[in-house]
Amino acid sequence: MQMNLQGQTVAVFGAARGIGRAIADIFHEEQCCVLGFDLTPPDSTSSPMDYAFFAGDVTSSSDLKAFADKAVAVDHVVFCVGIGSGSFGFPFWNVSPDAWARVLNVNLIGAAQVAHALAPHMAKRGSGSFLFFTSVAGQIGSQTDPPYSASKAGLINFMQCVAKDLAPHGVRANAIAPGMVKTDxxxxxxxxxxxxxxxxxxxxxxxxxxxxxxxxxxxxxxQDPAEFASMAIYLASHHARNITGQTINIDGGWVMHS
Ligand SMILES: NC(=O)c1ccc[n+]([C@@H]2O[C@H](COP(=O)([O-])OP(=O)(O)OC[C@H]3O[C@@H](n4cnc5c(N)ncnc54)[C@H](O)[C@@H]3O)[C@@H](O)[C@H]2O)c1
Structure with a gap:
């Protein structure tokens, strides 16, 4: 199947490692212009990143403004950033209430800030797509890391709002929910x-x-990062022109809504 994405510009947030790295690589293979954004560049032991890289924090509006000024012609945005609280629940009061703010700030408000920075350019251009990485945790009230689960549930909801607001402008928005991937x-x-x-x-x-x-x-x-990368290029392509507002689980069947 031909994706026909050659020459399109893709911004990948969280591009240095894990799933985001696999996604940046596959869009590069599809001959897209890839703009990677992450806190730090990939470490020197991984393969070289031969596309543009911007060091920045998705919680910093000045970093995002500087990025958006360079990315005015962006066609597709992939938000692959995600952090856990570093402490875990069972029950939830084992996690300090102080752990919530940073997780929500990065996983949910960071995604909203990225959308704020780039959606106006995309609406003006009248085409393109957003893809947000959520999690099965955001659909099942996972007890493992309650702030993480809540941030991912919020992200599904925000993605639907983005999809509705941008549909009249020809821009789609979807989410992918991974189950378990061997990343950091x-x-x-x-x-x-x-x-x-x-x-x-x-x-x-x-x-x-x-x-x-x-x-x-x-x-x-x-699951392997490459599986998410394949879905990401499909969702960006014309084959997915009628898919918007959806959360696609790639989770080995973990979450089933019946
Ligand atoms: N690995 C899994 O099992 C799993 C399961 C479900 C959902 N997910 C989601 O998939 C996405 C990718 O996860 P991953 O496993 O590849 O994670 P990862 O930790 O391997 O990569 C995340 C990347 O985000 C970057 N990042 C973190 N905070 C940032 C910030 N403030 N600003 C800019 N960049 C920042 C990190 O530097 C890192 O490169 C995340 O949204 C994650 O929540 C992963």
Whole structure:
């Protein structure tokens, strides 16, 4: 299937690592002009990023304004930034109320700030798409990291608002909800849990990961960043011209609304 995205401009937020990196790479392979945005550039051990990179923070309106001034011709925006609180629930009052602000600020308000900075350009151009990365956690009231879950639920809701507001301007908005992907973000959940176990009960990441995926996913498989990248180019392409306001779960069947 031809995506026909050649020559289009794509802004990827959270482009240095994990899923965002795979997405920036696939748009580059599709011969798009990729503008990557992240707190820090990718580390030197990963493959070189041969597209434009901007160091910035999605919670900084001045960083986003500087980026938007350079990205006036953007066609597609992918928001792949996400952080956890660094502490976990079970029950939720194990997480300090002070942990909420930073997570909501990055995951939800950061996404809103990106949309504020870039939507006016896109509405004026009359075409394009937004893609926001949410999570299964945002659909099931996950107890693991309550501020994270709430931020992802809020992001689904905001994506629908973006989709409605931009539809008359020919711009679409969707969300992808991953289940479990072996990135730094996921590793931090394992690390946190292990630190709290007595030494003899601790297991390595791969052992923990194998057990965990069996418990939560009907298909019993981890997702790979490349799977999200394929969906991202499809959603940006003309093949998805009637898809807007949707949350697409790529989660091995973890979340089923029946
Ligand atoms: N990994 C999973 O299992 C999983 C599951 C569900 C949802 N997700 C979501 O998918 C998206 C990508 O996750 P990932 O696993 O690739 O995460 P990751 O931690 O590997 O990458 C996230 C990137 O965002 C960047 N970032 C963090 N804060 C930022 C800020 N304030 N400004 C700019 N950049 C910032 C980081 O530097 C990093 O490069 C996130 O929204 C995450 O919540 C991931």
């Amino acid at each position: 973000l996921n590793r931090s959940v394992w690390q946190w849990g292990q630190q709290r176990l007595p030494e003899p009960q601790r297991v390595d990441y791969e052992t923990w990961a194998a057990e965990k995926i069996k418990k939560v996913s009907p298909l019993g498989q981890w």
